[in-house]
Amino acid sequence: MTAKVLGNLGETLVAELLKVQGWQILATQWHCVWGELDIVARDRYWLIFVEVKTRSLSNWDLDGALAITKSKQKKLSLSALKFLSLNPQLAHLNCRFDVALVFANTRIKENPSNLQLHTYIESAFNVEAL
Numbered sequence: 861m862t863a864k865v866l867g868n869l870g871e872t873l874v875a876e877l878l879k880v881q882g883w884q885i886l887a888t889q890w891h892c893v894w895g896e897l898d899i900v901a902r903d904r905y906w907l908i909f910v911e912v913k914t915r916s917l918s919n920w921d922l923d924g925a926l927a928i929t930k931s932k933q934k935k936l937s938l939s940a941l942k943f944l945s946l947n948p949q950l951a952h953l954n955c956r957f958d959v960a961l962v963f964a965n966t967r968i969k970e971n972p973s974n975l976q977l978h979t980y981i982e983s984a985f986n987v988e989a990l
Contacts, residue, residue: 870914870962871898873975878910886950887943894938907953909940911984914962914975928959933985959984 868889875885883901890897899910911928936957944951963978 866916866964867912867914869975870960870964871912873962874910874912874960874977874980875899875901877977883908886947890939890943892939892942894942895935897936897939897943900943902950902953905954907944907950907955908958909936909943909955910958910960911936912960912962914964916964928984933957956983957985958982 871888875888878899878901879885883903885899885901886907887897887900890900897909898912899908901908901910911932913928940955940957944955959979959981960977961979961981962975964975
């Protein structure tokens with residue numbers, strides 16, 4: 861299984877979990893010049909941009925947290941600003957950046973249901989421009 865396929869499975873899992881909690885999924889894998897927003901969701905008060913990192917046992921960065929560097933945060937914030945500029949009807953909502961760390965055990969190739977949400981971090985980092 862490629863890293864892209866594994867990542868897509870992790871993003872699907874997190875999007876489904878958010879739906880169960882009452883979030884409306886507005887976009888997945890939304891692209892712009894600055895990069896990709898894995899999941900954009902909203903409820904009555906919040907607009908969240910969720911970065912999903914899916915890792916297997918063989919990955920050196922087991923939970924994916926190290927991949928959310930300052931540079932990555934800047935790209936995510938610029939992407940979010942672009943998303944908001946194209947969706948001004950959402951500007952009244954509070955915005956935040958969440959991070960979902962998904963874990964896949966070594967048998968993921970045989971059974972994609974072996975994915976599990978390891979950690980979900982609300983307001984994982986702040987961006988002053990939003």
